[in-house]
Amino acid sequence: xxxxxxxxxxxxxxxxxxxxxxxxxxxxxxxxxxxxxxxxxxxxxxxxxxxxxxxxxxxxxxxxxxxxxxxxxxxxxxxxxxxxxxxxxxxxxxxxxxxxxxxxxxxxxxxxxxxxxxxxxxxxxxxxxxxxxxxxxxxxxxxxxxxxxxxxxxxxxxxxxxxxxxxxxxxxxxxxxxxxxxxxxxxxxxxxxxxxxxxxxxxxxxxxxxxxxxxxxxxxxxxxxxxxxxxxxxxxxxxxxxxxxxxxxxxxxxxxxxxxxxxxxxxxxxxxxxxxxxxxxxxxxxxxxxxxxxxxxxxxxxxxxxxxxxxxxxxx
Numbered sequence: 001x002x003x004x005x006x007x008x009x010x011x012x013x014x015x016x017x018x019x020x021x022x023x024x025x026x027x028x029x030x031x032x033x034x035x036x037x038x039x040x041x042x043x044x045x046x047x048x049x050x051x052x053x054x055x056x057x058x059x060x061x062x063x064x065x066x067x068x069x070x071x072x073x074x075x076x077x078x079x080x081x082x083x084x085x086x087x088x089x090x091x092x093x094x095x096x097x098x099x100x101x102x103x104x105x106x107x108x109x110x111x112x113x114x115x116x117x118x119x120x121x122x123x124x125x126x127x128x129x130x131x132x133x134x135x136x137x138x139x140x141x142x143x144x145x146x147x148x149x150x151x152x153x154x155x156x157x158x159x160x161x162x163x164x165x166x167x168x169x170x171x172x173x174x175x176x177x178x179x180x181x182x183x184x185x186x187x188x189x190x191x192x193x194x195x196x197x198x199x200x201x202x203x204x205x206x207x208x209x210x211x212x213x214x215x216x217x218x219x220x221x222x223x224x225x226x227x228x229x230x231x232x233x234x235x236x237x238x239x240x241x242x243x244x245x246x247x248x249x250x251x252x253x254x255x256x257x258x259x260x261x262x263x264x265x266x267x268x269x270x271x272x273x274x275x276x277x278x279x280x281x282x283x284x285x286x287x288x289x290x291x292x293x294x295x296x297x298x299x300x301x302x303x304x305x306x307x308x309x310x311x312x313x314x315x316x
Contacts, residue, residue: 032253036083036246041264043271046209046220047199048280051232054199054207055224062205062226063099063106066303070095071111071130072122072151073291081289082242083251090240092289094122094151096133097233097303099206099223104141106203107133108221108233110165112154120151128308134159142203143169146235146288148178148217157183170202172210174217213237213265214255229302232276233286237269241293244273244285 073093078085081092094117097108111133117125133155137143143165145152156165157179166186171179179186200208205224212218214236221233238244247270255261273285284301287293299305 032257033079033251034084035252036248036267038264038267041267041271043275044211044213044265044268046232046269046272046276048276048283050199051207051209051222052224054201055205055222057201058204060204061102062224063101064226065100066223066225066231067098067100067306068095068294068298068303069111069129069132069136069306069308070126070291070294071133071155072117072120072125074122074124078242079251080254081239081250082246083248084246085240085242085248085251091291092239093291093294094120094154095289095291095294096129096136096155098136098140099203101141101203104203105136105139106206107136107140107143109145109147109152110137110143110155110159112151113158116150116154116158120149120154122151129306130155132306132308134161137161137165140165140168144202144206144208144221145169145171145175145217146219146221146233148175148215149236150182152236153179153182157186162186170208172208172217172219174212174215178217211235211237211269213262213269214250214259215261230280230283231286231301232273232283234273234288236288237266238273238285239288240290241287241297243270243287244277247271247274 070093073091075089075091077087078090079087094112096111099106111130112120114125137155138161153175156162156169159165198210202208207222209220209222211220218235218237220235223231239250243249249255249263249266249270250261255263276283277285286298294303294305
C-alpha cells in the first residue's frame with residue numbers, strides 16, 4: 001500500500017495525458033519550425049576581392065539604378081522562412097529587378113503567371129506588375145535568375161515571347177535543366193554558363209556567384225552601380241533579412257519537409273554573408289523575398305519599387 005507521501009506524488013491521469021499531448025506537439029514543432037541546426041556547418045567563403053575584380057572585367061557603362069516589381073505576394077508565419085521566427089505573419093513576394101543600364105538593361109528573375117503563383121504558394125497575383133516585368137524582359141539585353149524555382153523562372157516560361165527571352169538568358173546548368181523540363185521547346189544550350197565559373201562577369205559591374213544550397217541552381221548576383229554603391233542579391237539561400245541577422249535558415253518544415261534543401265550549405269552561405277557584411281558593411285545584401293525589407297531598407301538604399309497602373313500589356 002502506498003504511503004501518504006507517495007499518494008501525494010501521483011500524477012492524475014488527465015495531467016499525464018496533457019503532458020504527453022504537449023510533448024507530442026512541442027517536439028515536432030521544435031524540430032520542424034524552431035531548430036536551426038546544424039550549427040557546426042562550415043562557412044562558405046565569399047571572396048570580395050574576386051567579386052570586385054570580376055565586376056571590373058568587362059568594359060562599358062555600369063548600371064545607374066535598380067528598379068523592382070512584385071508580381072505576386074502572400075503572408076507567411078515568420079517561422080516558416082526563418083527558423084524560430086515566430087507565428088506573426090510576414091509579407092513575402094516574388095520580386096523582379098531591372099538594372100537600368102545605358103546600352104542595355106539586365107533583368108534579375110522573371111516573375112510568374114497567375115497559375116504559377118498559385119502553384120508556388122502565393123495567393124495574390126498582380127497582373128500589372130507582371131506586365132511591367134514582361135516589358136523589362138522584352139527590352140533587356142540579358143536576363144539572369146537567382147534560382148531555378150518557378151517563382152524565379154516562371155515569367156520566362158509563361159510568356160508567348162519566351163523564345164526571344166531565352167536568347168538573352170544567361171543560366172547555370174541546373175537552371176537550364178529545370179527550364180528545359182518545364183518548357184522542352186526552349187533551347188538554352190548557348191546561354192549556359194557551362195564552365196560554372198564561381199565568379200562569372202556577365203556585364204560591366206554585374207557578377208554571378210554560384211551558391212548551391214536551397215537548390216543546386218541557386219546563385220547570388222553582385223552589382224556595382226555607376227555611383228560606386230554595391231549590392232549583393234542573396235537569392236533563396238537568404239529569403240528574409242532575418243536569416244542573415246540571426247544566422248538562421250528556413251525552418252526544417254519549409255527546407256526539408258516541403259523542399260529538398262541542403263540545409264548545411266545554406267547555413268554555410270549565411271555565415272559567409274555575415275563575414276562579408278563584417279568586412280564591407282556598406283554592401284547592401286538583398287534578401288530574396290522580404291517585402292518589409294524592400295519597402296523600408298531597400299527603398300532607403302535606392303531600390304525603386306515600381307507600382308504600375310492598369311494599362312493594357314503591349315503587343316506580345
